[in-house]
Amino acid sequence: MIAKFYESLYRIRRVEEEVAKVYPTDKIKSPVHLSIGQEAVAVGVCEALQPEDIVFITYRSHAAYLAKGGNLKAMIAELYGKVTGSAKGKGGSMHLVDVANGIMGASAVVGTTIANSIGYAYGVKLKRQNNIVVCFFGDGATDEGVFYESMNFAALKKLPIIFICENNGYAIHTAQAKRQSVPDIAAKAAVFGMPIERLGDDVLHLYERISAAVETLRSGGTGPFFFECETYRWKEHVGPSEDYNAGYRAKTEAEPWMQQDQVQKFAMMLDPQQRQQIEQAVEIEIAEAFEFAENSPFPPDAELYDGVFA
Amino acid sequence: MMNRNNVSYVDAISEATAQEMAYDPSVIVFGLDVDDHKAIQGTTKGLLAKFGPDRVFGTPLSEDAMTGAAIGMAMCGLRPIHVHIRMDFMMLAMNQLVNIAAKTHYMYGGQIRLPMVVRSMIGKSWGQGAQHSQGLYSFFMHVPGLKVVAPTTPFDAKGCLISAIRDNNPVVYVEHRILHFQKGPVPEELYEVGPGKARITAAGSDITLVGISHMQIECLRAKHYLQEKGINAEVIDPIWLSPLDVDTIAASVRKTGHLLVVDNDWATCGASAEIMAAVTERLQGEMRFTVHRMGFANTSCPPTPSLEYLFYPNGRTVAAKAFDILKGSAQNWLPNERPDLKEIEFRGPF
């Protein structure tokens, strides 16, 4: 398990680092919202899921996409705007999708997929399917009215869904305390009558707690479940750089998160040889994915009008 | 000292806002991130320091409620300016704008008025994609009770914003991310560029090009390309889309006999449809003339550069279309790109 978790954590971290490295070459002409620092939540949650389970993600979801089993080559090609990308170059970094692996897409309009996820969960319930739905969103999304309306409906209809609020403390440059009179997001969800839990970014603990909720839903118990997961974004809101000198947050705030970095923590838990094996395999996979993206063609002109309607 | 002949669109907006705020204490500015270090590409820079957090404040992510709040503030005698970093986000505020703001003065028999401005900008390039690139102003043009303005020069950015702030009605003020890079003369004093007046931005006699928002720039480029073929296009900037200055456009078409509207939006049910219809109503029966339009390709905006290039009209394709119109058939002429008429290379991340 440790090895598997490490592979996922390391893979996400390294993919994002490569994206950041390539970015200044202008080959990726897409606004990238990196999840470096936030990998743990994605991995802890997605490891508790099965391939047929469904996730709704956000524009900051390279991590969740990869953790859920999204195709890496298709992701990098999508960032490059290539026809081999997950959306044939028509989505970009903010709209990753991989339906075959249960990833139902991401919106760049904050909060909007929360409502979509409860509709999907309603369908799962009505059709008596055995899979479950997970909805990822940020603390900023919980400012929006659609969040409260969706929590109410999900609880009212006892939907088989798990809400994951990735609370990184900021919406762009605005701290949560500047936006919310009561910052306790889980407490707000609790008001609607659903089990809540506050978690950090300890991957094993996340995995354990999400697994318990998954187990309940899988065995016929009712949802929804709500998890508020504290985490921290290491890079700027959008783009490949750091922004600790911009004035809205201090590096000292990030340091404790960096010290308890889950990627490093798991690396230490493995014996060096096994670790090296994992890392080497991941590096090869990443190199291949970037090469695939580089060598893939841009979409042909005819693609412009293809797919407006189903 | 600022060179008044070379003021940026961004500075024109922040200057207009600051001057109006100094002039009228009821003017306030709010919206997501108006008070952070990026200050909405600089358009709200310095306002917080000058006027304090009661008159300049960032909001939660609550477009619907904040639009409703702007309406309430206006009811109470304030003149709010609500800012959205993308026009797409205004879709979350449609109920308040369409069902309340547009109708309040009429529906309450004139007892209440709503002086408020909603600023937003249209994104383009660097893979902004389907949800960060839409020019949705025609939605608002459709509704009586809303005014809509889309200035394209720094001069008009300032003058129109001052007019919008002073207007006693809700005004949808539409910017474009690429227009923010425009520079030009902007007087220091306060002045208005008021509703319902278009501007002939380049005189000509052979065809009338009406360019909306960023497409105004492309039409001016097209005029240069058309000169290669000895064609003298007249270019018009409607500036205010609602109320629309049909007189100026119709007078031009009366002279040229050909209208080509180039919109920064899809054509179907868009501003281009309205302008063509209005000109046709005005001139039909009086003379022979032709009406044409160009706009976004009829798809969602693709982020990949190869398709994004095809999605938008540009100076060369506008010129080619105008040439075809004047010749009466497809000529397969596309001018070579001139370096001096190239679009700026916009570099992200946003």
Ligand SMILES: Cc1ncc(C[n+]2csc(CCOP(=O)(O)OP(=O)(O)O)c2C)c(N)n1
């Ligand atoms: C409806 C809407 N309003 C505003 C924005 C601009 N915006 C983009 S990301 C963002 C911050 C969202 O913060 P959060 O949900 O906490 O996610 P994070 O970026 O921290 O992962 C904002 C305000 C948007 N995309 N959509």
Ligand SMILES: [Mg+2]
């Ligand atoms: Mg956040």
